[in-house]
Amino acid sequence: MTVLAVSNLAKRYHRGGKPFAAVDDVSFKINPAETLALAGPSGSGKSTIARLVLRLIEPDAGRIDFEGADFLAVSGAALRARRARLQMVFQDPLAAFNPRATVARVLDDPLRIHGLASRAERPRHIAALLERVGLDPALAARAIHEISGGQRQRVAIARAIATRPSLVVLDEAVSALDVSVRGQILELLLDLQRQERIAYLFISHDLGVIRAVAHRVVILDAGRIAESGDARAVIANPQSAIGKALVAATPRLTRDRP
Amino acid sequence: MSRLRRFFRTPEAKAGATILAVLIVMALAAPMVFPGDPQAIAGPALLPPFQDWSLPLGTDRLGRDVLAELFHGARTSLAVGLAAAAAALFIGSVVGTLAGFASGLIDDVLMRITDAFQTVPSFLLALAFVSIVGPSLGVVVAAIALGAWTGPARVARAEVLSIRERDYVAGARVIGMHPLEIAFREVLPNALPPVLALSSVIVAAAILTEAALSFLGLGDPNRVTWGGMIAEGRTVLRTAPFLSVVPGIALVLTVLGVYLAGEGVVESTAVRRSLS
Amino acid sequence: MTALLSIRDLSVRYRRDGVEALKGLSLDVKTGERLAVIGESGSGKSTLALAVAGLLARGVKIEGTVEWKISRSRTPHSFAPPSVLPDISPSRGEIELSHPPSPILNAAEGEPAAELLISPLEGEMSGRTEGGAVERQLSHPRDTIPLLGRDIGFVFQDPSSSLDPVMPVGKQIAEVVRTHLKLSWRDSYTKAKTLLERVRIPDPDSVLHTYPHQLSGGQKQRVAIAAAIAAGPKLLIADEATSALDTIVQAEIVSLIRQLVAEDGMTLLFISHDIALAATLADRIAVLRHGELIELGETRQIVEAPRRAYTRALLDAHLGLDAEPLLDRQGASP
Ligand SMILES: Nc1ncnc2c1ncn2[C@@H]1O[C@H](COP(=O)(O)OP(=O)(O)OP(=O)(O)O)[C@@H](O)[C@H]1O
Ligand SMILES: [Mg+2]
Numbered sequence: 001m002t003v004l005a006v007s008n009l010a011k012r013y014h015r016g017g018k019p020f021a022a023v024d025d026v027s028f029k030i031n032p033a034e035t036l037a038l039a040g041p042s043g044s045g046k047s048t049i050a051r052l053v054l055r056l057i058e059p060d061a062g063r064i065d066f067e068g069a070d071f072l073a074v075s076g077a078a079l080r081a082r083r084a085r086l087q088m089v090f091q092d093p094l095a096a097f098n099p100r101a102t103v104a105r106v107l108d109d110p111l112r113i114h115g116l117a118s119r120a121e122r123p124r125h126i127a128a129l130l131e132r133v134g135l136d137p138a139l140a141a142r143a144i145h146e147i148s149g150g151q152r153q154r155v156a157i158a159r160a161i162a163t164r165p166s167l168v169v170l171d172e173a174v175s176a177l178d179v180s181v182r183g184q185i186l187e188l189l190l191d192l193q194r195q196e197r198i199a200y201l202f203i204s205h206d207l208g209v210i211r212a213v214a215h216r217v218v219i220l221d222a223g224r225i226a227e228s229g230d231a232r233a234v235i236a237n238p239q240s241a242i243g244k245a246l247v248a249a250t251p252r253l254t255r256d257r258p
Numbered sequence: 259m260s261r262l263r264r265f266f267r268t269p270e271a272k273a274g275a276t277i278l279a280v281l282i283v284m285a286l287a288a289p290m291v292f293p294g295d296p297q298a299i300a301g302p303a304l305l306p307p308f309q310d311w312s313l314p315l316g317t318d319r320l321g322r323d324v325l326a327e328l329f330h331g332a333r334t335s336l337a338v339g340l341a342a343a344a345a346a347l348f349i350g351s352v353v354g355t356l357a358g359f360a361s362g363l364i365d366d367v368l369m370r371i372t373d374a375f376q377t378v379p380s381f382l383l384a385l386a387f388v389s390i391v392g393p394s395l396g397v398v399v400a401a402i403a404l405g406a407w408t409g410p411a412r413v414a415r416a417e418v419l420s421i422r423e424r425d426y427v428a429g430a431r432v433i434g435m436h437p438l439e440i441a442f443r444e445v446l447p448n449a450l451p452p453v454l455a456l457s458s459v460i461v462a463a464a465i466l467t468e469a470a471l472s473f474l475g476l477g478d479p480n481r482v483t484w485g486g487m488i489a490e491g492r493t494v495l496r497t498a499p500f501l502s503v504v505p506g507i508a509l510v511l512t513v514l515g516v517y518l519a520g521e522g523v524v525e526s527t528a529v530r531r532s533l534s
Numbered sequence: 535m536t537a538l539l540s541i542r543d544l545s546v547r548y549r550r551d552g553v554e555a556l557k558g559l560s561l562d563v564k565t566g567e568r569l570a571v572i573g574e575s576g577s578g579k580s581t582l583a584l585a586v587a588g589l590l591a592r593g594v595k596i597e598g599t600v601e602w603k604i605s606r607s608r609t610p611h612s613f614a615p616p617s618v619l620p621d622i623s624p625s626r627g628e629i630e631l632s633h634p635p636s637p638i639l640n641a642a643e644g645e646p647a648a649e650l651l652i653s654p655l656e657g658e659m660s661g662r663t664e665g666g667a668v669e670r671q672l673s674h675p676r677d678t679i680p681l682l683g684r685d686i687g688f689v690f691q692d693p694s695s696s697l698d699p700v701m702p703v704g705k706q707i708a709e710v711v712r713t714h715l716k717l718s719w720r721d722s723y724t725k726a727k728t729l730l731e732r733v734r735i736p737d738p739d740s741v742l743h744t745y746p747h748q749l750s751g752g753q754k755q756r757v758a759i760a761a762a763i764a765a766g767p768k769l770l771i772a773d774e775a776t777s778a779l780d781t782i783v784q785a786e787i788v789s790l791i792r793q794l795v796a797e798d799g800m801t802l803l804f805i806s807h808d809i810a811l812a813a814t815l816a817d818r819i820a821v822l823r824h825g826e827l828i829e830l831g832e833t834r835q836i837v838e839a840p841r842r843a844y845t846r847a848l849l850d851a852h853l854g855l856d857a858e859p860l861l862d863r864q865g866a867s868p
Contacts, residue, residue: 035861041780041781041782041783042750042751042752042779042780042783043750051428054428054432056428056431056432080434080435080436081434083431083432083433083434084434086432087432087433088428088429088432090425090428090429092425095424095425095426096425096426096429097426097429098426098430098444098448099426099448100447100448109430109433109435110433110434113433113434113435113436114434149575159433163433163434178574178575178807179574179807179808179809179848179851179852180574180847180848180851182851182853183851183853183860186860187860190860190861205780205781206781206853207781207855208852208853208854208855208857209853211853211855211857211859212853212857212859212860212861213859213860213861214861215861232859235855245782246781246782247855248785249781249782249784249785249786250781250854250855251785251808251810251811251813251814251854252810252814252854252855252856253809253810253813253837253849253852253854
């Protein structure tokens with residue numbers, strides 16, 4: 001069974017009065033516990049696809065099936081309830097939280113909204129979530145701006161997994177992190193995936209990162225799919241022009257420098 | 259703490275805060291310093307100031323103690339000013355947040371209503387409202403708030419429109435938060451600072467409007483108001499000008515104090531923001 | 535090779551009670567070399583760049599010296615002019631550089647540490663300093679420092695913040711040319727057009743008259759580079775200049791910088807968090823950690839035989855196209 005099946009998705013915007021396709025006829029599937037990467041240059045439509053899949057914006061055409069049901073057909077309270085199964089982690093963990101929030105509140109919200117724990121039980125759940133992502137439960141009392149960038153991204157992941165989703169969308173979720181922290185976060189994500197069978201839609205323009213964590217990759221160019229397939233195979237031997245350009249542009253630590 | 263120090267750095271803020279402090283002390287102390295009815299007769303009519311030290315500011319046409327009236331008037335002015343401004347800010351923030359957050363039809367309707375209120379001069383609106391409903395403290399507060407909420411509504415809407423696009427609002431939607439909770443719990447608190455920056459102007463305007471209504475005899479008849487005192491004194495303006503001048507000065511100082519203190523707050527928070 | 539720049543015991547403290555952003559750093563930048571400074575967020579890379587450019591705010595406490603060895607032999611026409619920051623360079627620099635090395639950065643003695651707390655390190659996000667340095671002022675005695683714009687070109691991470699949003703880009707570049715090379719407006723515009731061609735902007739004639747918001751991120755960064763090299767600076771500082779760009783545009787900008795530096799014989803100070811990117815461009819790499827220079831060496835040595843464990847850890851953390859995927863590593867472990 002697939003977790004997510006997107007078919008013929010399209011989204012048009014207007015630029016200078018003229019319509020242009022930000023996403024054009026895009027189809028892909030994600031299986032449980034699988035990581036599908038979306039790669040492509042800036043403006044190729046990666047974030048737009050993420051927002052469409054999350055129903056933050058509505059498509060002009062196409063179909064989204066989530067956990068076997070037509071996801072575009074639900075709305076209102078039903079949609080809000082469905083959202084528990086489909087979560088997101090943003091690029092900039094500082095912008096992704098209410099500037100006034102504390103760690104505890106950020107984690108309390110999903111538990112409260114989806115009725116996953118009574119008010120009395122929630123502090124315990126929050127502590128468990130923090131431990132799950134490798135943080136000290138004592139951090140719960142801190143304000144979001146009082147913790148480091150790496151800790152913040154862990155909190156974002158804790159919030160995303162609080163409702164036990166089957167799919168998490170990660171839009172450049174590790175791009176703003178230091179390399180050492182990035183490695184730890186990626187390992188945390190893989191660890192969670194193995195244990196809870198979470199599927200990831202992993203957006204990045206860094207093929208090195210994609211190759212490290214993704215099973216399959218979809219390479220986008222100007223809103224359309226340029227090529228897709230097994231992540232390592234595509235990156236080792238790209239067929240499309242944009243795939244070749246992306247591979248060529250990735251910095252290498254080689255012994256024979258130019 | 260350091261924010262307070264920053265606030266008191268400018269002389270304008272210092273002056274404003276001092277005036278306000280004096281007023282608040284006057285308002286709070288009025289029932290203690292001048293117990294009993296300030297409208298009761300206390301001595302001979304039209305006693306000029308500084309003649310009798312038990313009645314330092316003299317008496318009015320009916321022999322009432324002007325100083326007692328001034329103290330009790332401060333109470334009314336501040337109470338009405340603050341209550342009306344609070345109501346205006348509250349209504350304005352709620353309407354502005356709803357309009358900005360909902361967009362589409364709700365936004366259009368709410369903003370047309372705001373336009374309608376804004377095109378009618380707020381004083382006329384208050385005048386009409388009080389003359390229809392009848393003068394009492396609550397009605398005066400409502401009447402003033404009715405003409406003052408449009409400014410906060412516009413500012414709140416503009417702020418909400420920009421906050422709405424931030425990642426954390428998308429994040430709140432993703433976890434399934436109800437739109438009303440997002441609007442009022444996530445967005446509104448972060449949209450408030452610029453709205454609150456309007457409060458000094460609104461309080462000052464509310465105090466003036468209250469005085470003007472009282473001057474026209476549309477204030478609460480059971481309370482002493484500075485506007486009422488000025489109106490009273492008008493009939494004997496030639497013989498006893500102090501009866502109008504004293505509450506007039508009090509009014510000007512109050513408005514000035516509120517305004518200066520408000521500017522001080524805005525400035526001290528603005529400095530903070532630009533530094534961080 | 536002679537040193538263009540000699541930094542000795544440089545310490546920088548943004549707030550009186552805060553930690554030092556740089557701790558007694560000493561470093562020589564050789565004339566004509568491409569030196570990369572790498573490190574993680576909060577390591578002090580941007581502070582070093584700002585200190586060298588004289589862009590640290592007044593209240594910032596600076597100790598140590600930065601000595602320049604610039605021979606003042608050039609005529610105003612030998613090179614192009616520029617700065618991404620026309621507004622901070624003390625306009626019209628009739629500033630004479632002392633030919634022999636002159637100590638220019640002395641402890642900001644007597645500077646009342648004003649309450650200006652601008653710290654590029656405050657954000658925790660990989661310390662990529664947003665180009666907010668625009669409001670900062672020169673903290674050095676003006677008469678001894680090389681002029682930003684004329685002698686130093688500075689490219690920030692975020693081109694939108696260093697370009698004036700309400701001025702056509704051609705005018706912004708021409709203004710730098712005019713200020714530092716003392717050319718007429720007409721000649722400055724001609725020069726600006728040549729510069730846009732040099733940074734490989736297609737259709738420079740029309741781009742001269744466009745505003746920054748009409749350009750893509752990569753194009754804006756090209757314009758910022760054009761402005762930075764417009765006065766023919768001796769030193770080009772690029773502070774995370776490609777971090778906001780996608781991989782393809784990043785590669786283009788890096789190759790553009792490499793080419794421009796070679797053509798003009800500029801010295802390059804390339805600040806980056808990405809060791810692989812730094813290695814593709816630099817002759818030497820300096821590794822910073824917690825405000826200290828922990829390793830400095832030829833790029834080849836740093837990449838192939840790092841002396842410090844931290845440098846090795848940075849290299850290991852790089853996820854290249856030849857690294858063993860984490861997926862496999864994870865699968866292997868229980
Ligand atoms: N709300 C919007 N209105 C108009 N155009 C938009 C809007 N959102 C996105 N676009 C445009 O749609 C295209 C795709 O944008 P998108 O953000 O999906 O790209 P991306 O692949 O995520 O790029 P990046 O790597 O820079 O994040 C771009 O041309 C963008 O300018
Ligand atoms: Mg994106």
